[in-house]
């Protein structure tokens with residue numbers, strides 16, 4: 001199942017009808033209110049030996065860059081399939097989280113960062129093996145672990161999925177993503193206790209994103225003309241640049257910080273997001289807003305066809321309004337949206353032609369034109 005599909009299903013399944021608070025206090029912050037990233041990658045107070053489970057996909061390379069700049073000693077564990085040869089000067093241990101952890105045995109690190117698990121068995125086996133071989137285990141979870149997205153301002157104590165709340169039997173062969181993440185979190189806490197750290201990112205964006213969910217918008221805005229914009233300008237969005245996320249994670253382990261952290265950006269309206277991208281690119285485009293009911297009637301799906309966006313309903317009122325105060329207190333900082341947008345566009349434009357030919361999220365130009373035409377004829381008719 002694709003991540004887009006699992007997100008849609010997850011949102012659909014979220015519990016309904018909790019009393020959603022008014023939108024006013026949760027509208028997006030103005031872009032110029034965002035601080036520049038705080039801690040530059042100068043040296044850390046003390047170099048750590050860090051094992052990264054994964055490390056070569058999307059967030060991994062950003063994590064590696066930041067951790068190296070801070071002077072840490074890194075070991076990456078993976079199968080050697082994703083971007084092989086990416087880090088020739090970093091120790092790489094090859095193996096497979098499906099029963100092939102031998103290369104990790106008999107070694108010690110200060111910290112393990114588990115980027116790659118969305119499967120309880122993976123965390124169970126690596127945590128059992130590393131329990132006495134690392135001091136701290138940081139697990140990368142997701143805000144998808146929350147079982148009820150109806151309440152704006154959810155903090156880290158909000159309930160996460162159980163088999164019961166996910167409506168899944170314990171012997172089910174395939175578990176939904178949100179439940180898997182919640183189970184992995186619990187296993188991390190069960191084994192490591194106060195030595196465990198859980199980070200729950202929202203939608204991760206920026207250069208190297210294989211999904212094109214955010215990338216769609218900088219690329220589309222850059223193309224110019226009339227851009228189909230979903231829902232209402234105030235519909236909330238919440239994203240985090242992979243560089244902000246990974247820098248935060250490295251600083252957490254430097255500070256030996258335990259606990260659970262929502263790690264996403266400030267909530268901002270869809271219009272703030274799109275206009276921020278347009279301003280960053282100095283692009284020549286206009287936005288035509290088509291409402292959620294029209295989009296649904298024309299089979300334009302939230303999140304996959306209109307990436308980043310989920311309609312603002314009672315069930316989803318909390319989805320892009322997650323409370324991030326704890327993470328900010330622990331050192332989460334934010335690059336300006338303009339930098340994220342420009343760097344993402346520049347990265348995408350530097351990809352080979354085959355990669356650029358088809359965005360992996362969003363509408364094709366032909367389909368977008370069709371929907372815009374239908375919207376305008378409806379509005380005019």
Ligand SMILES: NC(=O)c1ccc[n+]([C@@H]2O[C@H](COP(=O)([O-])OP(=O)(O)OC[C@H]3O[C@@H](n4cnc5c(N)ncnc54)[C@H](OP(=O)(O)O)[C@@H]3O)[C@@H](O)[C@H]2O)c1
Nearest residue numbers: 054055056057058059060078079080081082097115116204
């Ligand atoms: N993208 C989002 O918006 C979002 C939002 C919230 C949370 N998250 C979470 O954030 C994390 C992001 O992960 P990422 O892909 O960016 O991490 P990453 O560490 O950059 O890449 C994934 C790594 O896992 C390795 N891997 C895959 N299968 C493996 C196996 N069977 N055994 C050993 N290693 C294996 C891959 O290398 P090989 O293929 O060479 O093995 C690769 O190095 C995930 O946990 C995801 O659930 C993502």
